[in-house]
Amino acid sequence: MGDSPNYGYNRNPQFSVNHVAEYLAASNAPQRTRIIGAAKFPKKVEVTSYTQVKKPLKDALSTPDFGAADLAFLEDRMDTKARREIGYQRDEALRCARAIRCFRETITPRKFGRYQISAAPKTIHHTVEGVRINVSLDALITAETDDVTNSGGILLLYAFSADRGDLRDRLAAISGLMLWSLEGGQMEPLPRLCMAIDLAEKNVTKASSAHQRFRERVTESCKEVAARWKEIRPPDDYDGPPLE
Known part of the structure; x- marks a missing residue:
């Protein structure tokens, strides 16, 4: 911001x-x-958190269907990364995956489609x-x-x-x-x-x-x-x- x-x-x-x-x-x-x-x-x-998802989520705001397919793929990739990594990298992947899930549950066509x-x-x-x-x-x-x-x-x-x-x-x-x-x-x-x-x-x-x-x-x-x-x-x- x-x-x-x-x-x-x-x-x-x-x-x-x-x-x-x-x-x-x-x-x-x-x-x-x-x-x-x-x-x-x-x-x-x-050191900034969420660097892997901030731009995709920002771009998704102005994308048809709010980038649902691309974000689902990115969320899966973050979950996979969290299983493979340790320490900070694992924690950051988990944070990013959570941010994507919250975005998808908050920014929906029903709420923002108008x-x-x-x-x-x-x-x-x-x-x-x-x-x-x-x-x-x-x-x-x-x-x-x-x-x-x-x-x-x-x-x-x-x-x-x-x-x-x-x-x-x-x-x-x-x-x-x-x-x-x-x-x-x-x-x-x-x-x-x-x-x-x-x-x-x-x-x-x-x-x-x-x-x-x-x-x-x-x-x-x-x-x-x-x-x-x-x-x-x-x-x-x-x-x-x-x-x-």
């Missing part, structure tokens, strides 16, 4: 959607400092109080009513081990930021078309139409981030280029 580049360090205030959602949920100053540091000094190399789903656009940049928020979608949704076409999007979350309480707020923040970032485009976005999908719980969270308080919180958070950005130092494990 809208992450910062995985090289260099960000000289200007820049957050991903995930950073904003985490910042809103942070309960103390050290947590907020850590989040700003992670955004300003992204790690060069990170939407027009297409490949995701390029990252959307939305600036709030000097902080550029990068919003990446897994797919774009359009829906037509009375000759008026509205827009929205889908973002998949692979949060199988996340705290459920925190995740509910995170999903709401992501869908809300999606709605905000799409405003001003060629098509008016609708809250019901902006969806953050938690695959683990097979739960779809749509943006709220009552968003004034949420946007005020984001605005205040971005003011704080912009004010503190220059003072944030790199973490001990920073592996980017020399700092100026």
Whole structure:
């Protein structure tokens, strides 16, 4: 979901959607400092789970029948790999197979067949109080009513081990930021078309139409981030280029 580049360090205030959602949920100053540091000094190399299935699942969103045959084959391949591997490789294959199963049970023609789903656009940049928020979608949704076409999007979350309480707020923040970032485009976005999908719980969270308080919180958070950005130092494990 809208992450910062995985090289260099960000000289200007820049957050991903995930950073904003985490910042809103942070309960103390050290947590907020850590989040700003992670955004300003992204790690060069990170071990990422679900790399074997993220692109196939993203592509399946805009494929007829949501790629049922291809995903069934990929799921079988992950199950086979899990039986043959040990350690991390086995665990990762099991995670990937589970993600595919949850996707297939959540994204069905019965639930999503009425939407027009297409490949995701390029990252959307939305600036709030000097902080550029990068919003990446897994797919774009359009829906037509009375000759008026509205827009929205889908973002998949692979949060199988996340705290459920925190995740509910995170999903709401992501869908809300999606709605905000799409405003001003060629098509008016609708809250019901902006969806953050938690695959683990097979739960779809749509943006709220009552968003004034949420946007005020984001605005205040971005003011704080912009004010503190220059003072944030790199973490001990920073592996980017020399700092100026």
